[in-house]
Amino acid sequence: MPDTADPLVLDFVEWIAREPRAYAEVVATWKTSCPRLTIWEDAADRGYVSREAIVGFGLVIAVTEAGERLLREHGRTQ
Template identity: 70%
Template sequence: MAVSADPLVLDFVEWVAREPRSHAEVLATWKTSCPRLTIWEDAVDLGYVARAMIADVGAAIVVTPAGTQLLRDNGRVVS
């Protein structure tokens, strides 16, 4: 059963699921001038992505188990 989620949040979580992303990459790719469009902040607040330290990468944004489940529940590919 699909969990109702903002399609852009789903797109963001799916993008992060492909590979861990640096904080700078997330900001550069998902920046907006609209204060109502807070896609990546929403994903963090909802527990779908989080910051983590990864060996040989450093600080990164990664998908959480809740984010992986969200993708599965909505028919998104999870690698």
């Protein structure tokens, strides 16, 4: 049985899994004024997404192997 995961973190990882996203897009899309709602930071801290610098493009957020495994475990495969 898979571990219980935060549904918003799952939504976020699934959204990133569709295609790597520019850091600015992630911040703009998942920005919140609530300090307790840190969805994308939680996903990064748990190792589900990573930040990668790509020359000529900038900082990109992409799903890690752990993030792909999380999606599979919760029936959210690509």
